[in-house]
Amino acid sequence: LMDKILISGCLYGLPVRYDGKDNLLTDSLLQQWQQQDRLIVLCPEVSGGLPTPRPPAEIQTDGTIITKNNIDVTDAFLQGAHQAVMLCQQHNIKFAILKENSPSCGSHFIYDGQFNGTKVTGQGLTAAALTKMGIQVFSEHQLSILYAVLDS
Numbered sequence: 001l002m003d004k005i006l007i008s009g010c011l012y013g014l015p016v017r018y019d020g021k022d023n024l025l026t027d028s029l030l031q032q033w034q035q036q037d038r039l040i041v042l043c044p045e046v047s048g049g050l051p052t053p054r055p056p057a058e059i060q061t062d063g064t065i066i067t068k069n070n071i072d073v074t075d076a077f078l079q080g081a082h083q084a085v086m087l088c089q090q091h092n093i094k095f096a097i098l099k100e101n102s103p104s105c106g107s108h109f110i111y112d113g114q115f116n117g118t119k120v121t122g123q124g125l126t127a128a129a130l131t132k133m134g135i136q137v138f139s140e141h142q143l144s145i146l147y148a149v150l151d152s
């Protein structure tokens, strides 16, 4: 059985970003994995119960997640991460491609919590939860690295 790969809904082309747009990733490797029926699609924030569009949110230094208009959405983000964990368990997923810089999906960088576009080293809640359970998380810039470690 070929390895399944979790992918952020917005990278798959679903219009689930906070602003109602997508981050469609067009790449021949991704097309190949799609044809092989490996891709399992999830938007943690939508699965956590948040609407689209929604106000942008950033992780604060105390670990809570606050929208730009100062609403605490930590619970929804935690719920989304939990949904991702359960989906990966259900499909025995060991690999994920998650959108960089997102407070849910970012695997190397997130915004600093001040809503001024400054990025810092860190992980979103879902990326951190998946990493903790042993899943290898890659950003949309690392498809060739994932290709190298996947089974054929």
Ligand code: SF4
Pocket (backbone or CB within 6 Å): 008, 009, 010, 011, 016, 017, 018, 042, 043, 044, 045, 046, 099, 102, 104, 105
């Ligand atoms: Fe994309 Fe993840 Fe944000 Fe959903 S939570 S819009 S999948 S980056």
